[in-house]
Amino acid sequence: VHISKALFRSSAVLSGDALDMCDSFSRRHLGPNDEDGKAMLKAIGFDNFESMVKSTVPAQILTQTELQLDEPLTESEAIQSIKSMADKNKVMKSFIGQGYYDTIVPPVILRNMLENPGWYTAYTPYQAEISQGRLEMLLNFQTLVCDLTGLSMAVASLLDESTAAAEAMQMCFALKGKRGKNNKFFVSNDLHPQTIGLLETRAGVIGIELVFGNHSDADFTEGNYCGAIVQYPNTYGSVESPGESYKSFTDRAHESGAMVIAATDLMALTKLAAPSTWGADIAIGSAQRFGVPMGFGGPHAGFLATSDAYSRKMPGRIIGVTIDSEGKPCLRMAMQTREQHIRRDKATSNICTAQALLANMAAAYAIYHGPDGLKSIAGRIHALARVAHREIEKAGFTMAQDPFFDTFTIDVSSKGMTASQVQAGAEAVGANVRIIDDNTVGLSMGEGITRDDLKMLLAGAFGIVNPDVSADASLTEVDPSVARQGEILEHPIFRQHHSETQMLRYLKALENRDLALNHSMISLGSCTMKLNATSEMVPVTWPTFCNIHPFAPTNQVQGYHELIKDLNEDLAEITGFAAVSAQPNSGATGEYAGLLTIMKYLESKGEGHRNVCLIPKSAHGTNPASAAMAGMKVVVVDNDKEGNIDVVDLKKKIDKHRDNLAAFMVTYPSTFGVFEEGIIEIMDAVHEAGGQVYMDGANMNAQVGLTSPGLIGADVCHLNLHKTFCIPHGGGGPGVGSIGVAAHLAPFLPGHVVGQEASGDLCGSDLCVPKKEGAVAGAPFGSAAILPISWMYIKMNGTEGLKKATQYAILNANYMAARLNGAYDVLFVGKNGQCAHEFILDLRPLKASTGVTEEDVAKRLQDYGFHSPTMSWPVAGTLMIEPTESEDLAELDRFCDAMLAIRSEIDDIGSGKIKLEDSPLRNAPHTMEVIMNEKWDRPYTREVAAYPAPWIRANKFWPTCGRVDNVYGDRNLVCTCPPLEAYMDDDEVKEVA
């Protein structure tokens, strides 16, 4: 169903009529108004956008046609039209389970986190001093995960449960496996099917051999296993696995040298013994049911915990405790500056964008409910399951009899029914059950299920007319054989904020510590911190998008299907591709999915031996990491000194690997912020040698409407919808890494075990067929719940708005580059001197002459009220600035003024006026505490320290701590909440005691 303009737009006549609605969006999205735009163009030497674009984008790739998109809808029109789509989704009570559960989002968290730009517009906490709020909440998340799993180390979220399982598998392989030896990995048959699907995708290509079985069948005696994964409770609900206890299974695996992974559930763990008690080395799962809506599959936070021994092999971001320049405790991302955990071609993981916002929501949920609250919720969920089990059994059905927490199965053939009949009965009363096979139905309980829901289900699905839906307290207790011993969540943070007022203030206090887009520009190069408009965000929290299970029957999710199909079609048009998949839930996952698509295509042509992936030196770390995970051999291509791909070197390497060339990965415009002129020549060379071109679309914000990956000649490309297409960064996720492909690749896009609902069915054309293989996320459409954001953005801008956004993105960057050039060296520009939508300032010459580092400048910018641009990436010793189109002229000027003022502070060091160690640069950022101190012995004033520019007076942002000490923290890795005393002065500790 193509959604045509006519359906939604209140317009019977041509646009331009006086009755057109006034709430057009494009002008709200763009920072500069027309007048400012003209002045800025003039300032950089152009009469109009056309001439600027011509001078910036190579002629061969400049499109000659306009995008064919619907006419732009105004904000109210777009809201109305997406509403009518959302209303086609049927909100049912879900008893499906399988990793996704009905949950209640506490309203105070919904409104003050998920719907609050203070939380959702922040970036990954690269600048720790102005990110202590979300760092604290993420640390709370890690503490929660550690406490419930019983393991001591956890990461600050992974993408979902299934990818977390795959990450854990790769950890085992990295720690215990050797290619060709110990490469077996045991997979319990009772794992969630979607997790099995994902392990299958991930294992084969890197040489892991999956062995499926029941626990009792697993023969570890040959010692050739690196690991094993079991689900606890398993996908059918049982807490004891068939034939063997978790404990004895784990003992056997350990004896043979294999590690054991528990796929588990945080809610169940509030009542069940922690996996650590039976020896699990790693625990993974999803925190969805801790107050994050199902959202048709995502986004939610995956989790992973392990013991100290394995902490340094953990994938993704880890929040750790360290000290600041004053020796006070503070937080920052551990063991990494900018994603150094991505080990490029030696990578076992490529995760970058994670699920920070959702992890933060889950942590807030745990804090708000506290240990007692969580145990009540879990106890009630258990009681619901016990009552259902009791009543269905009473009615004569044959039931599974293992101890369970919230899920059990029913052999419905025992009463002459089929599973489909049961589901039909459930659906008729507004509920869904899980169909396991023709004769077997699964039921799972979630927090949101009411007594009436249960009654309705029992009646509708099982014909039980007058069930007894009462339960005494004993039904809240799990079987003693599996029950947890001892307290949960003893850290004070889980015992303080249980009234709404307390919670509100805690959330606010944390929010106030973080610099987000609601304060000032965040010019992180390559991150595209543009406006995340309210009207884009509004639909995300509608129940018709939130309360949908990813495996709900197709007829109930027509709104989602329509949305996804329409969005994919628009993205196909924008990228110049034939088909699009929305399954990857991050850019890095998109890369991985795209490379797999290429590999499968090559295989289909009988060229499965091709496995070399050429990647420029300048590429983002995720590129080689993804290639490695796709089982490819990474060969690095040099950059020339203009920053372009060294075409000579490229051709040399193409020649060398001609027979095995699978792909070339290229970011365009380059990670240096330049539209490389040689791009067509490069494309041709790769294709000529039989290779495919993978384009990293992180910089798509410079392409939309002016050129496209398809036009340039790429075969596949991922889009970070959380960059160009306005999904907010959420403080480090969520994201969506949709991939677009040329027609020949379309049949090889990711599938999903649920089959006909898989993305194959819905990619942007009729070229793809539904299939079950190749999933890269737990849910068929990945983080479906945030796709409305990008849909709204595209529909409200239309052809002209999108092109304008690109033009302004380029204009803003070039305007800033022009203002800063001279004071700083602008590294790398196109042949006419223009950058694309971002540019790099080289601080190395200044460092050489004064000792001032890029970090000094980054931290000093905090004193000026700004978030630093991207530091030391893609080139060490530099800052990369990307303003985006949403920043207005005054803000650009303020930022430039700050940078110029900093330059003169650098000069004061150069001229010997002030010593580096004594300078405001080296001592930045300046906290309130430092300023307040009577012992001010610096050679500059307090005003210079904290009020270095006039605009700050009206709206000062204070860094919460002094410069963080990364080395200290990495040496003493602590990634759970330290006791409160750690934050106090000795005096205060005494006071408390």
Place this chain on the structure above:
Amino acid sequence: VHISKALFRSSAVLSGDALDMCDSFSRRHLGPNDEDGKAMLKAIGFDNFESMVKSTVPAQILTQTELQLDEPLTESEAIQSIKSMADKNKVMKSFIGQGYYDTIVPPVILRNMLENPGWYTAYTPYQAEISQGRLEMLLNFQTLVCDLTGLSMAVASLLDESTAAAEAMQMCFALKGKRGKNNKFFVSNDLHPQTIGLLETRAGVIGIELVFGNHSDADFTEGNYCGAIVQYPNTYGSVESPGESYKSFTDRAHESGAMVIAATDLMALTKLAAPSTWGADIAIGSAQRFGVPMGFGGPHAGFLATSDAYSRKMPGRIIGVTIDSEGKPCLRMAMQTREQHIRRDKATSNICTAQALLANMAAAYAIYHGPDGLKSIAGRIHALARVAHREIEKAGFTMAQDPFFDTFTIDVSSKGMTASQVQAGAEAVGANVRIIDDNTVGLSMGEGITRDDLKMLLAGAFGIVNPDVSADASLTEVDPSVARQGEILEHPIFRQHHSETQMLRYLKALENRDLALNHSMISLGSCTMKLNATSEMVPVTWPTFCNIHPFAPTNQVQGYHELIKDLNEDLAEITGFAAVSAQPNSGATGEYAGLLTIMKYLESKGEGHRNVCLIPKSAHGTNPASAAMAGMKVVVVDNDKEGNIDVVDLKKKIDKHRDNLAAFMVTYPSTFGVFEEGIIEIMDAVHEAGGQVYMDGANMNAQVGLTSPGLIGADVCHLNLHKTFCIPHGGGGPGVGSIGVAAHLAPFLPGHVVGQEASGDLCGSDLCVPKKEGAVAGAPFGSAAILPISWMYIKMNGTEGLKKATQYAILNANYMAARLNGAYDVLFVGKNGQCAHEFILDLRPLKASTGVTEEDVAKRLQDYGFHSPTMSWPVAGTLMIEPTESEDLAELDRFCDAMLAIRSEIDDIGSGKIKLEDSPLRNAPHTMEVIMNEKWDRPYTREVAAYPAPWIRANKFWPTCGRVDNVYGDRNLVCTCPPLEAYMDDDEVKEVA
């Protein structure tokens, strides 16, 4: 329809079952948990709540029964049940007009103001230094109103258009009238009917004689008119009034010494000549259509502007510019400390709570759209009306032909139709028109009307099948004879924030300047700053509550009727009364309405001569003001030195006025925070003399569930739903002042011109009959859109939760009083030494010995991160503290610690350790700027200044300016935005220039 528990609660078995939902609300609402509650009881010498209550509340009034309310719903149950109610409202496109128009709330404003606790939980900006954000936005509102009306002075909102008209009428009377002379007031027949209704209520009782007529009929020659009011454009849409131009009418009125009021419309004024151009002295109206949903009638901001000459007679709050202790410009409420504008018994207005939040939204709407945006919106609205007029005329209907802006009338009998038929046709296609009389229909256009809406209307209501709904630009221009000349909104504030990013940051920057409940406790005595829970707020912005016209047909508003009826019934139960009206949109309006009810009752008994109202000296200023407005004679009753009503004096005055005694007004517990023992004796004495007892229910938070006005013996009482029943204060409004009455008064509750929809139909019993007279608000149910908040609060708490709230409110106050007693004198307690839910600290002895004033303490508290308690009310030189039940023990302790620390700072002055002028007290509050200054020559450290307590380090709140200079500001009254340069240092001005 009584809403029974069974309808909504997911509960087939008794509560206490393990399947009960876990999200019960009461524990979220209360600050202290059970354990803390017990410890606190012990600390003040009680074993349990029962003994505390017995010791606090006089035995004769302590209830013996529990409230009969529905079982409490959990948060999710309550949301679900109010949703099912809301869904009974039918959202139609409204062409009704008559003061309420379809508008589009810009999403960035909706989410970041109306749905943001940072904006909605603040109180009236009594403490200017920590309120500069909303003070600035209110000043923007005043500037907007002044600019569009062409008058130089405006107030910071009134309650609605109709009450604004009445306030303006009283201004005229105060300025030009003398009782018995110049007491005529001309009212144009073409005023909105609801405004006429309200003028009728207000005029008679104070001796104003309304003369209705057409402009040309008005004969001012005898000079006995104090004023005249005309509507521009008038209620039928015409911009020229029948028979005479506004200008010549005004000239005639002026000649005779009468003032002229223009009831006008801000949207129209962006295109039409300002009322000042034709001589209006006062302009009033509603800012609803500037982005505030219709909400079935309210809340919205009324406005009032006048010229410099009359500024000191303006009613309500005025924001003015002044300077702070450093001589820098800043804002504060002008000409008043705590509501000194209320002139008690000489009052012409009693307005206290206004519509700050809605005024702020309207100002933000104007800022976001800017002059060009507003003119486009207005132009489009005009074009919609022109197209409709054109097409309907083309179809052969007889039409009004005067110049119009957005409204015109149609004689539908000209095509053989009746108005009801037209409405029926409109309703069938989802629209409403205005029925003016059997033959006449009115149509009004609003921003939210789309081209399709118009087409549908023309087809459905008028049978016009293929209308031409196109319009060229010429149709956006109003008739040149009435068009506005020159630019609008030239102040820079209206020209800066047009992108969403800009607007978001501006709103955030302002929010950051204001201390609201999301930061720390606001213990303003008598204001009841309790939790405004998210789940209470969520329904308020549902379209099914927002997008309903107050005069929509009854069948479309069944959800609202059900809600109001149910809430009124619960409030009747809680207050012990027979009937409740929700029409008054503030506490003060409730007082006025209640007193009128009494007067009408007395009249009905033939005792219309009774007009004396006894009021204790300690009463809130609104009490005598309301009595004066109700035409009563105020006689003041003394308080004894224990703070109680001096019963001897009371009886003396009863005796003296026995024959004319109408009413006695009493606040209970008293404004001194004490449950007076003598209350029953007082009641009896008044009743015995034939008087009625009016209870001011501002302190209802100490009564709910323990006693009630009805039980105590009052005849009528208003409830500030914005205090006890959780409607947030919004920075100074909205509010609801529901009144409850005993059975004999029920027939005299306010009516409304729309008749059968009037509150009479829906008061809490069958005792009242619908009637048209006596309206006290423009809409029949006042601020209906915020009633869901109180409904949710009551339903989620139930009998036990409400009683607990009261107990904790009393406990918290007594706990604090106990901690502070000794260090400060606690003034007035009950006979056993307990206060009620609030208490007064007497600072006069300390002032006498040290010179430290209550203002010093109030400002110093800001340095400690706290909002001051109520200052110098009800007793000069004191602070009155009301913690409410929502504050937890740790917060209460922090506040007490701050007060104790301040006490020792006072002692340092007393002991001569530091001089008053040099002390942190006198120099409070301390701003960042001051701290930053190198020239720190105070005898205390910067840390003492700004970090005086340990908890501040984690969460410092900075006052934006130094102590405001009230005298300076009142001497130089400026109540529109000053030019930007005023905020800059001389240096900066030069820089800019």
